[in-house]
Amino acid sequence: MRFSECFGNTLREDPSDADTVSARLLLRSGCIRPLAAGIFSFLPLGFRVKTRIEKILREEMESIGGQELLMPVVHPAELWKRTGRWQRIGAEMGRFQDRAGRDLVLAMTHEEVVAALAASEIRSYRDLPRLIFHLQTKWRDDPRPRAGLIRVREFTMLDSYSLDATPEGMETQYRAHAEAYRRIFRRCGLPITAVDSDAGMMGGKAAQEYMYLTPIGEDTLLICPACDYRANRQAARFRKPAAALEDPKPVERVATPGVTSIENLASFLHLPPARMAKAVFHMATVMEGDERRERFVFSVIRGDMDVNETKLANAAGALELRPARDEEIRATGAVPGYASPIGVRGALVITDDSIATSPNLVAGANQEGFHLRNVNSGRDFAADLVADIAAAGEGDACPLCAAPMTIRRGVEAGNIFQLGTRYSEPMGCRYLDREGQAQPVWMGSYGIGVGRLMACIAEEHHDANGLVWPITVAPYDVALVGLGCGAESDETYDALQSAGIDVFYDDRNERAGVMFTDADLMGFPIRLTVSARSLQQGGVEYKRRDLSEKRIVPRERLVEEVRKEMDTLRAALSGPVPDEKP
Secondary structure, eight states: OBGGGOSSOOOSSOOTTOOSHHHHHHHHTTSEEEEETTEEEEOHHHHHHHHHHHHHHHHHHHHTTOEEOOOOSEEEHHHHHHHTHHHHOOTTSEEEEOTTOOEEEEOSOOHHHHHHHHHHHOOBGGGOOEEEEEEEEEEOOOSSOBTTTTBOSEEEEEEEEEEESSHHHHHHHHHHHHHHHHHHHHHTTOOOEEEEOOOGGGOSSEEEEEEEEOTTOSEEEEEOSSSSOEEETTTOOOBOOOOOOOOOOOOEEEEOTTOOSHHHHHHHHTOOGGGBEEEEEEEEEEEETTEEEEEEEEEEEETTSOBOHHHHHHHHTOSEEEEOOHHHHHTTTOOTTSOOSTTOOSOEEEEEHHHHTOOSEEEEOSSTTEEEEEEOBTTTBOOSEEEOOBOOOTTOBOTTTOOBOEEEEEEEEEEEEEEETTTTTTTTOEEEOTTSOEEEOEEEEEEEEHHHHHHHHHHHSEETTEEOOOTTTOSOSEEEEEESOHHHHHHHHHHHHHTTOOEEEEOOSOOHHHHHHHHHHHTOSEEEEEEHHHHHTTSEEEEETTOOOEEEEOGGGHHHHHHHHHHHHHHTTOSSOOOOOO
16 A cells, blocks of 8 residues: 555544543544544544454454354344343433334344344254354444444444354353453453453343453452452452341441441441441332332441442342432331331332341431441341442452452453343244254353453553554554655555555655654554655664664565564463463
């Protein structure tokens, strides 16, 4: 490609609305352009990066037996209604109607379509296992797109789906994907940490996320430096400090005028927060048949902990949670600032499992200015549900080894889910086993966002001058800069191309500084310069993008040297996958 013919320009200044390094550099280097909030065009350079990433994805999926197909981006709503996700997913889903008034969906993911497709193609156990995948456009109407390609509304995604006769087969394919993902990220030059995660809207048995650790990440991760425990905070567990063992004592009413917070109450009564029963109030959106409705959720947790809303929503079977308003709290008989589950009505009471093992707690009296001492779960009130609803935090004890955990931020670059029969059952996706009995197909779902992966690579591989693309995903392997030596530069360009080397040839009539600046900004792994000075010195100036040193390579050895360097750069991104270390 000649720069003079390339569609798209580099930008000299950072775009004012670009809030991350990757967004700034992908825009400035001419890789992407915004069309609307969370919607981007990939210009030729960016499209080549995207295409190279997709090539890696295809190769690794095929290496574990994947067969590529292509499924539609527009789905009949009936499929999503059969699995319940039409009703459960809110405004994030793109809904519309065709001219006949039929409900349609813009694909967020393809579990329903895969299950329907498999129901038509899978007949018996002889048709299993199978692994299918595609690279397709997705739409999620995110209310807060940000960070360039990291959080968007329209995106390309690799999603693969495993189909098995047994849960053991599903787990085997799940593990195969875990290894394939590690190879994918290694080949892309991206360090990744796998963490346990919440299954979210996907549902199913188990899930892991592949996190790129970075301060710009929106996910909070709990990582144990002493063992292998790593989890998204949404699903993270920890060892809760044990309460002192005591016999239950009689309830005592105590005046606490104006004391409405756990901190003030602990100070007022000269007790640690762990001796308090903290009340937290939410309105939960739940499904009742095919209808959504709100239900009051009264959660109780020890005062030295906080409620994890994801865990709470899962325990309550809630699609969404919002904080309850004062009038909604009072309608249950509770009093804000002085609340306890004692005597409340019309509420789903969920207590953290720490409450059941913590005797003689201080709780609200549901009367302004009063609390109760020596409240005991099971004796003084009954929980509708006891569950782990506590949020893990910095320094909390690892659930495996009890070492203090640390918090890191991360961007989710990929995920894997064991779906089980969550989709196959409602979609009638069954097979006949060896005895001729109909059984549900066991499914797994696996995804990597291509644009987000591209942005994470840009976050990881850059310097003060611009992008530093790994050789495996760079738009071109070589930048060739021609400085006033047209014939010699053209000959060099032709020789490299004839050798099968991808070259971006800057043939513009520009100052050397401008051409070097653009080459560095675009991040090509190798830069070659043909100039009167280099020719006088015996050849072509040779420089690797990630190194400062330059040298002169004779023109007759140039192709050999470039190929050798490319092999070296590729070798650094291949071989055994190293152990993940956060």
